[in-house]
Amino acid sequence: MKNEKLNQAYKAYVEARIPKTKPWPSLFNSFWVGGLICLLGQGINDLLLYVFPNMSQQSAWAWTLVALIFLASFLTAIGVYDKIGKFAGGGSIVPITGFSNSITSPAIEYKHEGIIYGTCVKMFTIAGPVIVTGIVSSVFVGIIYYIVGLI
Amino acid sequence: MEYLWVFLIGGAICMLGQILIITTKITSARILVLFVLIGVILQAFNIFDPISQFAQAGINVPIVGFGASLAKGAMSGVESRGLLGTLTGGLEATSAGIAAAVGFAFLFSLIFSSKTK
Amino acid sequence: MQTIELRNRPKIIGSYSIVGPKEGKGPFGKYFDYVMKDDRLGEKTYEQTECKMLELAITGAVQNAGLMINDINLLLAGDLLNQIISSSYAARAFNMPYLGLFGACSTMAESLAIGAILVNGKYFKNVACATGSHFSTAERQFRFPLELGCQRVPTSQWTVTGSGASIVSLDGDGPVISMVTFGKVIDLGINDINNMGAAMAPAAADTLSSHFEGTKTKPEDYDLILTGDLGKLGAEILVDLMEAKGFKLGKNYSDCGHSYFTRNQDTMCGGSGCGASATVLNSYVVKKMKQKIFKKVLFLPTGALMSTTANQQGETIPGVCHALVFEAEE
Structure with missing residues (x-):
């Protein structure tokens, strides 16, 4: 039994009924947690350059990302990152640490289905689309760049 | 002063994600995809580097930086290896991040289990 | 019927x-x-x-x-x-x-x-x-x-x-199951898997009103009308839907999911799942009926009959609700 008109009316009624939460606290939390994670990255980067003056800017940056990824992965494993995520929302999803969390959390969650079909397959349930769209779009950009270069 | 910019810009980008979550009920996978694409586009139009100059980690730590690295890699790949570079460049530039994320996830999955919520 | x-x-x-x-x-x-x-x-x-x-x-x-x-x-x-x-x-x-x-x-x-x-x-x-x-x-x-x-x-x-x-x-002591009302599958086009209450409330309203009509009873005839896991929002919607059908649910109406957790347990709209109605019925309701605090209870757990596959394919969420009447032994 499907009645489009009735459904539309019901949907509109439900929308109006949904409790509205105040957006400001969550926006503020995402702002300062996100900012802090970026600040942490900058700190690691500057420290590396200070301790190893011969390190190239590029390597220092790569090490910084690896450090952040490790930290997020570890916090996910010990069950802390989801609590940060609950508090900060976008503040801990958008940084690279959120990417790391999205790979580690299913890897741990599905370990009981075995290493191959559990951990390895499910690892990319959330991060897979990120990597795929990133690669496809970057290849596309590269091709455009190549064609522009030819002209 | 430099650190203030990092904090403000980084925080603002994350808050943009939160605004999307609140207004559109978007899931975290979609947020990550969207921000990677934003990074790719910023890099494609050469807008990313000028911002990165003063925002530094503020724009590189958010996943936007990951997208920009992919695009930047593909572009510099074209310069060094021609058409083949479009395929090799992007992953080359981001290999450390992807390998680290996958590697640590695998390692920790061997040791830890999901906790009681 | x-x-x-x-x-x-x-x-x-x-x-x-x-x-x-x-x-x-x-x-x-x-x-x-x-x-x-x-x-x-x-x-x-x-x-x-x-x-x-x-x-x-x-x-x-x-x-x-x-x-x-x-x-x-x-x-x-x-x-x-x-x-x-x-x-x-x-x-x-x-x-x-x-x-x-x-x-x-x-x-x-x-x-x-x-x-x-x-x-x-x-x-x-x-x-x-x-x-x-x-x-x-x-x-x-x-x-x-x-x-x-x-x-x-x-x-x-x-x-x-x-x-x-x-x-x-048939042999033994305990609350009597005197009536059963099987419900229809109702789908009013809700497709948000994070809003199960709204998806199931129409099914609950349909079963509840046909139960009242079929048995010629009113909400006041029951000491407790207990839905399963509509949650806070779903329970509010049910009250509205029933009012539109001409039945006023009063203080004797409650929802297992809505009352399952305290406010500071951070569960948003409350509890859900098979376990919500099953555990409340088999503890609170049965015990209170044995003490004769509740003499007549209308119990109607709701179910959202969806799967993640169907949902990802854009399908909406069908709901179902069955009702049982329990009467304390005389």
Whole structure:
């Protein structure tokens, strides 16, 4: 039994009924947690350059990302990152640490289905689309760049 | 002063994600995809580097930086290896991040289990 | 006519409820028979825990009825997981005929209704009816990995870790199942899996109003009208929908999910899952009926009959609701 008109009316009624939460606290939390994670990255980067003056800017940056990824992965494993995520929302999803969390959390969650079909397959349930769209779009950009270069 | 910019810009980008979550009920996978694409586009139009100059980690730590690295890699790949570079460049530039994320996830999955919520 | 009257008066002669630690801290905490210390019960996976909880609930209910496992002639059970594995795997442990049911979170009503009819017809002497759910298994099947850092939306509900079982028989003491109303599948086009209450409320309203019309009763005729897991939002919607149909639900209306957790337990719209209605019925409701505090209870758990596959393909969420009338023994 499907009645489009009735459904539309019901949907509109439900929308109006949904409790509205105040957006400001969550926006503020995402702002300062996100900012802090970026600040942490900058700190690691500057420290590396200070301790190893011969390190190239590029390597220092790569090490910084690896450090952040490790930290997020570890916090996910010990069950802390989801609590940060609950508090900060976008503040801990958008940084690279959120990417790391999205790979580690299913890897741990599905370990009981075995290493191959559990951990390895499910690892990319959330991060897979990120990597795929990133690669496809970057290849596309590269091709455009190549064609522009030819002209 | 430099650190203030990092904090403000980084925080603002994350808050943009939160605004999307609140207004559109978007899931975290979609947020990550969207921000990677934003990074790719910023890099494609050469807008990313000028911002990165003063925002530094503020724009590189958010996943936007990951997208920009992919695009930047593909572009510099074209310069060094021609058409083949479009395929090799992007992953080359981001290999450390992807390998680290996958590697640590695998390692920790061997040791830890999901906790009681 | 959707309502059946059971003239031989089948009774719930035994009941048992087992819940997780978080559920034990909720308002119903003191009524549950067993509160687990952790949410694993020493099992390796959460699926095994859910299965184990069902086993314990069934065994507990049989003991509560003063019977032996061999006295049970039929087991009716179901749960939320794909291919209802928890129930079927739990049934391995018992040497009795088994029928697996799927009514999502309405399974407790479905199993009790079928059980009561079979007992009333004297086809079976003692029938065990059980269901259960586990937060961690439901979360991974329907939503995200546990450790993923994301926020819960305001309309979401918290799947209850818990399992409940009842023994239905003609001989013995306990609340009488006097009427059964089977519900239709209703879908008003809600497709948000984080808003189950809104998806199920129309089904509850449909079953409830046809029950009132079929039995010529009014909301005031019951000491308690208890829906399953509509949650805060769903319960509010049901009150509105019933008012539009000309029935005013008053103070005697309550929802298991809505009252399952306290406000500071951070569960947004409340509890959900098969376990919510099953554990409340088999602890709070049965105990209060034995004390004659409630004399006539209308129990109507709701179920959202969706799967993640159908939902990702853009399908909307169909809801179903079955009603049972319990009467305290005279």
